[in-house]
Amino acid sequence: EPEVTQTPSHQVTQMGQEVILRCVPISNHLYFYWYRQILGQKVEFLVSFYNNEISEKSEIFDDQFSVERPDGSNFTLKIRSTKLEDSAMYFCASSDRLDSSGELFFGEGSRLTVL
């Protein structure tokens, strides 16, 4: 069964360092998302991406965040200068259509710990 894969599964970094989280969405999907979940809190929308550009972003997704689809398979989230409060689980998700079906396919997540 096709799945969304994310790497790394866990990354520990020092405050101020740059981090890149990688995702391989399901191959025929066109819509890509990043969500994050701080421990014990709700899953929060960060950004959606379609047709090689950001289609929507939340207020969390400030100038230190960026997304890229460098080739036909990878979808990356870069955090330029990490802060302690960026520690969270980051989930990538993809969908084959932008309607109200709601079936987002999530990856297993990348746990980011900022020290």
Added chain:
Amino acid sequence: EDQVTQSPEALRLQEGESSSLNCSYTVSGLRGLFWYRQDPGKGPEFLFTLYSAGEEKEKERLKATLTKKESFLHITAPKPEDSATYLCAVLRGNQFYFGTGTSLTVIP
């Protein structure tokens, strides 16, 4: 402000003891309400989509229902493998807004 509230935060059931989880929402322009299951350390897994009041969906021991203000996830005769966090989300525009979830533990 748009809100999705789930209750209870945590629920412990004996195996076979049926119960319901609640998701109430205040969202304008709702395009759908969704239930996901999340196992510890994993990403959410899609369960159901509900579009309009009165709609019901079923899958194995789970049944989701929707009214104009809330949704219920009914769990009939749960088994230990149903233990997970159940997330409710609403779609407004192209953004999904998640609740904080109900952590369900089913004791053998």
